[in-house]
Amino acid sequence: MAKYNPNVVEKKWQEFWAKNKTFEAKESNKKKYYVLEMLPYPSGNLHMGHIRNYTIGDVIARYKRMCGFDVLHPMGWDAFGLPAENAAREKNTHPAKWTYSNIENMKQELKQMGFSYDWDREVTTCKPEYYKWEQWLFIQMFKKNMAYKKLSYVNWCEDCQTVLAAEQVEKGCCWRCNSKVKQKELSQWFFKITDYADDLLLHCDKLEGWPQEVLTMQKNWIGKSIGASIKFQIQDREEEIEVFTTRPDTIFGATFMCIAPEHHLTSVLSKNNDNVKKFVEKIIEQSRASRDVEQLEKEGMFLDAYCINPITKKKLPIYVANFVLMEYGTGALMGVPAHDQRDFDFAQKYNIEKIAVISPDGKEVDADTLEEAYSDDGILINSQNFNGLQNREAIEKICDYFEKEKIGKKTFNFKLKDWGISRQRYWGTPIPIIYCDKCGIVPEDEKNLPVVLPEDAVLSETNPLLDIDYFKKAKCPKCGNENAKRETDTMDTFVESSWYFLRYCSPNYNEGMLNSDEVNHWAPIDQYIGGVEHAVMHLLYARYFTRVLKDMGFVNFKEPFTNLLTQGMITKETFECPNCRYLFPEEVVKKGDKYICQKCGIEVVVGKKTKMSKSKKNVVSPKELTKQYGADTIRLFCLFASPPHKTLIWNEDGIEGQSRFINRVWNLIEKYRDDIDSEEVYKGDSDKLNSWSLELYQKINLTIKKVTSDIEKFSFNTAISSIMELVNFIYLIPDGEKETQETQVIKLAIETIVLLLSPIIPHFAEESWKLLGKESVTTDEKWPTFFKDAIKTDEHTLVIQVNGKVRAKLTIDSNLNEETIKELALNNVNVQKFIEGKEIKKTILVQKKLINIVI
């Protein structure tokens, strides 16, 4: 018997697919299906996370293809980004060279996995023919005021020497290099994503094909809160301070006013007092979202000014305080110490009066005895003619009063901020803007696009574009001024990934950004697949961009991803030596329960299971595994180990089993090949079948049913296990001479198994199909269907319970009536033991399942 040799077979079929352009996406009269996996950053090699993601997508693509869809399944490269610059500096090369060579390498690895991509549609975001259209879109957005420039405090990473979007700051640290993020005032480009805040929020509830947890994260990120804005007149001055509050019902309890350090009134009211200045500078230095923010003590400074509570006319001291955020609301808040914990802490520290205005039961509360703020619902007290109202009701009434008196109004606020896209880095899309002394900010002439990123940059810690004179120097498109200056900031790389999925529909279109006909044919994406870590950033930006493009008339839909599958991370434990930092597993020796560092002999800390990453040295290379077992085994293993959405703790112990399964199927085909060769496939006239072949025939149909529904719901592990059951069943068929009909059923079983496996382990399926003497390829075959009649049986197992515990099982005729079943159950010997001499209170019969006798 010839042993199955994956290395030879896989190469052969990969060449076959490439030569025949098997997976070229074509429009026909069939229904379309667009399946897409998030594109990779070309960091050097594929890692297990990629393999898991792309295997899932590939199974879906191949399955849908067999089901008769026109499938679009493309792949590309998210090729701009800081790691390329860092690597280039380290290795003394150019980011482009590094990136393109990584792409070549990873493309090779993808091909070795047998993924069914239409490579003719490959998109590489760092190529001028791609970013040209991004620049073009930027100009359109600029013209419509959707892209604008403003001076603002931004998150600044000193190590990366660049600005970070709010979404890219994790626990006060840079998402990329983990160093602490600072606040810095810079003039920056922004996209007005907040224009769509409401729409993005609203449609979360309409995305039925998305996981609930992702929608919740997006909703929380957009963070709409409803409340009121109220104006407080400053005493003896013209200005007013406007605050936003979600609790206008507590206004009678407001005893102080707090403004953010960056608030324009801070310097005005302090009259540039040095102490205040120093205080403000200190706070601005501190990161807003710093890790220890919770422990950070509330600090403030009295500005020696007062404002008037518009409803009580009470004089409120104005403070500048470190816990007030300029970015949220109006950058000012009314302090209600009795009903807000932060205000309470602040008032406690600075000895500010507390007034209780909400009480759980409507009874008087002594605010001075409170140990913490009461922030729950209740009944209004000390609130003049609003006393006695439920606070929810009071919010409405008080807002009405504000509006009548013109001191405030009902309003709402979003946590979502405009998307800052300027990056002071080289390896990104140049922002197509020119600064002219006469004309100001002028977009580049569309005829001059793309603004090509110069190749001869000398990389440094700062933005190298600043040093390239011919790039910086520009002619003003408006007045022709030769001494205008080009923008040297590049765009956040999330901009590229916000529309690449649309470009795949017309990847080589030169007349415009998108060919609307083709985009509207293929998109929206029927199934998008990627890591849950993109739940907020990428997916929100992509939804935003699609809206912008819809409003410009390029696409006829606003939600780009109809269905979303977020696959779980792959994690692995880390080894960390106190001296040498992270270690590879091979640098560690096990001694008893302990792990010792080979180099320095010190005990190693076995860290938590975290996402595989190069820096933590807990990556597993798919390359080695593929070499050893073949791509099919790795694909099978990724799918079988765990359901797609779950975090997968890496453990390759099971991998042998997957390779074993493939060989088991192969050996099965070899075993029956000669017998079934000349036979027809069984067509379904089941009355002539003997007991095992009838059972096999039923099993075949049940398996088709189960595998189909499992793949539809992405339950690949159970789909595979039911194919395994069918294989195991065939192994149990007694050896010896077989009748024609029996051989025909076995033939059907084997062919079905191969077809069902085709999307999962395609190389193996094609090779097996050939071994079965087929002219066609499984990729072009129809997905098997099952016959309802074949699944029907006239017998079933009846489970007999006594007081809810299983005591016996019987195989009975399904057509028996209730009385007979009861009698059978009660007369059963095993049951008798339990019910002898006991009174039977009642029996419950669940049709075709079980009977429970209650004694």
Add this chain to the structure above:
RNA sequence: GCCGAAGUGGUGGAAUUGGUAGACACGCUUGACUUAGGAUCAAGUGCCUUGUGCGUGGGGGUUCAAGUCCCUCCUUCGGUACCA
């Protein structure tokens, strides 16, 4: 703190949505074939005090019947955080 997901054998994981807990696989045990087995095939494998026994993170509840529903507590993972 808040929001979300989860907790089932030695391990990864099943369980038709309230109806036989542990499918399928890894590992382990035994046997067969073998010069050999880390190949292959077959059998077994939740636990124990072996019985009218126990068992799905702990405790309580609803039900003829609970991994599944309700209450409560605990743990783990993810997201988020001075958001007024």
